[in-house]
Amino acid sequence: MAGKGVQRIASLLLVLNFCMYAIVAAISGWALDVAMDRGFTIGPGLALPAHFSPVFFPIGNAATGFLVIFALVAGVVGAAAAIAGIHHIRTWNSQSLPSAASSGMVAWALTLLAMGLACKEIELEGRNARLRTIEAFLIILSATQLVYILAIHGASPTRTRS
Template identity: 70%
Template sequence: MANGQLKSVASLLLVLNFCMYVIVLGIGGWAMNRAIDHGFIIGPGFDLPAHFSPIYFPMGNAATGFFVTFALIAGVFGAASTIAGINHIRTWTADSLPSAATAAAIAWTLTLLAMGFACKEIELEIRNARLRTMEAFLIILSATQFLYVAAIHGAARR
């Protein structure tokens, strides 16, 4: 009975996490596009500006470049890990668990890394509403992704 309950909890968390990772990818894509469009412009002689940084973002603070970059990496891997998760929930056997658990655990660690940069960005205080939204989503995802990993591992013990 508990195994069926864990399967429904894992399914709910998988769908929730996928939707949140897609939102993170959308906001991160916007931020990356804005940084490319409004970043440093290299002059005709290819002279770099005095304070050139390859991850300069015109909005936010000094942590924004790292935050957006790692949020995009975590978002891509998190969304892609749902493929293994869907396969595992569909079959719900011990044979499908290792791939789903590994992908989910790696997505969770990348989400924790992005959440660390989100915390640093919150500490530095200067950011816009979209970045604040992405920070909140990554903080929530760090918890829900952990719960998903726990739910699929808990079913393996039964």
């Protein structure tokens, strides 16, 4: 019976994480598009501006470029990990646990990396509401993804015979 309760909690966290990862990926994609549209333009002499940075973002601050790139990767990997988690929740056996757990841990590690960059961006200030949304979601996701990983490890799934 305890397994069903943990399975429900894991399902709820999985849906929450999937939605939040999709939002993080969408907003990060928007920010990347803005950077491409408003980025540096190389003149006819093909000379780069004096302080050119390949991760220059016209919105936000010095940490925005790194945050957006890592948040986009974390969002896509997190959404993919949620899809692996859906399979595990549906079957809930020991054969599906390793793929769900390993992809969940990779997504959590990337989320922690992006969260660290979000903390740096918060420290530097000067960002808009969409970037604040990414920061908040990454901080929340770093906790909820860990709880999801602990939940799927907490209850031992039933072992099926092949």
